[in-house]
Amino acid sequence: MKDALAYTAANREKFLNELLAWLSIPSVSTDQAFKDDCQRAAEWCADNMRAMGLENVAVLPTGGHPVVYGDWLHAGADKPTVLVYGHYDVQPAVMEDGWTHPPFEPIVRDGKIYARGATDDKGLVMCQLKAMEALLATGGAPVNVKYLIEGEEESGSQNLQRFISNNLDKLKADICLISDTGMKSASEPLLIYGLRGLVTMELTVSGPKHDLHSGIGGILHNPAQALCEIIAKLHNPDGSVNVAGFYDDVQPVSDEERAMLNLSNYSRQDWEERMGDLPEWGEAGYTMIERTSIRPTLEINGIAGGYAGEGFKTVIGATARAKISCRLVPNQDPFKIFELVKAEIERITPPTVRSTIKLHDTGYPAITPTDHPAARAAVEAFKYHWETPALFARMGGSIPVVAEFQKQLNLPVILMGFGLPDSAAHGPDESFHVEMYDKGIDTLVVYFHELAK
Ligand code: BES
Numbered sequence: 001m002k003d004a005l006a007y008t009a010a011n012r013e014k015f016l017n018e019l020l021a022w023l024s025i026p027s028v029s030t031d032q033a034f035k036d037d038c039q040r041a042a043e044w045c046a047d048n049m050r051a052m053g054l055e056n057v058a059v060l061p062t063g064g065h066p067v068v069y070g071d072w073l074h075a076g077a078d079k080p081t082v083l084v085y086g087h088y089d090v091q092p093a094v095m096e097d098g099w100t101h102p103p104f105e106p107i108v109r110d111g112k113i114y115a116r117g118a119t120d121d122k123g124l125v126m127c128q129l130k131a132m133e134a135l136l137a138t139g140g141a142p143v144n145v146k147y148l149i150e151g152e153e154e155s156g157s158q159n160l161q162r163f164i165s166n167n168l169d170k171l172k173a174d175i176c177l178i179s180d181t182g183m184k185s186a187s188e189p190l191l192i193y194g195l196r197g198l199v200t201m202e203l204t205v206s207g208p209k210h211d212l213h214s215g216i217g218g219i220l221h222n223p224a225q226a227l228c229e230i231i232a233k234l235h236n237p238d239g240s241v242n243v244a245g246f247y248d249d250v251q252p253v254s255d256e257e258r259a260m261l262n263l264s265n266y267s268r269q270d271w272e273e274r275m276g277d278l279p280e281w282g283e284a285g286y287t288m289i290e291r292t293s294i295r296p297t298l299e300i301n302g303i304a305g306g307y308a309g310e311g312f313k314t315v316i317g318a319t320a321r322a323k324i325s326c327r328l329v330p331n332q333d334p335f336k337i338f339e340l341v342k343a344e345i346e347r348i349t350p351p352t353v354r355s356t357i358k359l360h361d362t363g364y365p366a367i368t369p370t371d372h373p374a375a376r377a378a379v380e381a382f383k384y385h386w387e388t389p390a391l392f393a394r395m396g397g398s399i400p401v402v403a404e405f406q407k408q409l410n411l412p413v414i415l416m417g418f419g420l421p422d423s424a425a426h427g428p429d430e431s432f433h434v435e436m437y438d439k440g441i442d443t444l445v446v447y448f449h450e451l452a453k
């Protein structure tokens, strides 16, 4: 292990330059205009895997953007096999969103790497790859590893869910390891043991056959207004979701677990840094961390209708649309929740308009047992660079395939991430602290050794 850590210390600059090169490829998965870039980002990853000594490296088709696979299985049959998952695709990014530097021309400024994907997830995937590079360059890894880096996480991983069912043997392992989450602060690491599930859908409210001159206003129900009336009814005044049956399957959380989770609750200062002086909002009876982790939510992610461009148009739009998502917790089923929301919307749609609701994507919620030896090993590994012991936390975001790794491959999933709250994942000026990159790599070197024990 000493040799591997000496290798990481001696190769910081090489590691950084490699990450910058990968970040310059705009692998935006949701937009077909970037299809070739996704392919290039996958090839780049495969080349990097080959150069660092992984074997059986291949860019494999999934029906969508390809996955990159590579393994090293020479630690011995008595050693565990770790399936490392991550994603090379990124969220869209354009200067107009408020970037101060082009999102795909990575730069290092004040100790941070700025680029789309810096923290979510190329920077963290590189932590996983460079830790393994250091081990392979200094005598081999203490565990067997299989790397699976996909290109559609940011658009729902629907193809990967199928890829897994078609490759159960190839992906067979003892644990799944993922770096795609964050820490509480630079001095407070987190071990994430729960992620929320997700179901996304599109609601279209339609009225007249065509857009109309709004001079006719007063005799028909404007679809944009009807949409707002429907949406307004989907929450109760106490912040809870007003969909019949929505909470029925929610697994109760013990007082003990709630107390543990609240150790990573947001402080007033965290809140103000991110939200300014806005008062908080949410489901009554739960703390902020509980609202974003152990409680399901319903959110409006986009609204369109009428004319919202430059200037003004006195028009009644023929349709209005909303993108709606629900974050889910154990034991909610995304398909069942979709049916419940659909039924509720149909029930509350006024007779003066029509609603159509279409299912978009689904991902199940996931929880990993905190007493698993692989989780304990992670706590140990964090100690190499951090004095504050890692807290066990559940996060509000989703990684749709995590539940599939559990269900289809029966794997416990360990989530060790190194992003910080100011990293702006999905936002403008996304960044990754160089210090966290370096510490992340070392921590994973140590973790692979801990796992071998
Ligand atoms: N890395 C995130 C997931 C995440 C975010 C985990 C915050 C923990 C904390 C991932 O890349 C992501 O953004 N997932 C999407 C999935 C969706 C597009 C299907 C999400 O959660 O919205």
Ligand code: MN
Binding pocket: 087, 120, 121, 153, 180
């Ligand atoms: Mn991610």
Ligand code: MN
Binding pocket: 091, 120, 154, 425, 426
């Ligand atoms: Mn993301």
